[in-house]
């Protein structure tokens with residue numbers, strides 16, 4: 001392997017006597033070619049603020065800080081965050097805002113791009129959370145299976161709430177895949193890096209995310225039944241919704257959820273918006 005930068009993750013972990021815990025999503029990147037590819041795709045500019053979720057000991061943080069105006073690095077494990085803090089001091093890097101905390105529980109300061117080898121345990125909630133923030137680009141590592149769901153087509157096993165939630169907001173592109181050997185400790189599955197580029201002019205109805213949630217709780221059922229069974233997601237009364245939906249003769253409501261295209265789900269959202277006032 002033609003390593004461009006020295007990777008001293010193992011030495012650093014030994015030096016600080018850190019034992020990584022797979023159960024805490026602590027799979028650290030040790031493949032520098034893959035790291036270089038993430039940085040290349042992130043294309044960090046000197047005036048940009050980068051958000052990093054799950055910074056670990058700084059494998060991505062430190063090279064990003066050397067390119068960016070600022071890196072906001074979030075790390076939940078206090079021992080590991082302390083190691084990163086010491087490394088930043090030792091390397092005289094002063095443009096990293098290190099936040100010790102749970103990325104699902106804190107509000108993020110404004111950022112231009114988000115670049116992270118994400119903790120896989122929180123892939124889904126953290127992705128939906130990120131979608132609430134404006135950003136120019138995201139370069140994110142996920143489990144390969146999860147990444148495939150982000151760009152899946154209707155009527156496939158991977159097509160999910162995540163696919164539809166992303167569809168109108170971002171273009172999702174798998175830009176690299178990584179074998180378990182790219183990490184220590186090695187995960188059981190392959191990984192992938194996804195690039196998300198926000199789409200312009202998104203004006204989704206306020207109920208859109210509620211409708212997706214309601215539908216995909218019953219992905220093998222017909223849309224009408226799924227919506228009725230998950231009426232709570234639409235913050236409406238189940239009996240009332242059943243009555244209203246049963247009066248509508250629209251073939252979309254008789255289609256199975258996993259077969260509905262994102263555009264059709266948008267139409268259903270508009271329909272729901274009209275009946276739940």
Ligand SMILES: C[S@@+](CC[C@H](N)C(=O)[O-])C[C@H]1O[C@@H](n2cnc3c(N)ncnc32)[C@H](O)[C@@H]1O
Pocket residue numbers: 024025026027028029053054055056057058059060074075076077080101102103104116117118119120122
């Ligand atoms: C996959 S590792 C990536 C570490 C490093 N960025 C790298 O690429 O080698 C994910 C990191 O996220 C941290 N983590 C796990 N859950 C977290 C959460 N809810 N909020 C913030 N960090 C979390 C873990 O402690 C771990 O350091």
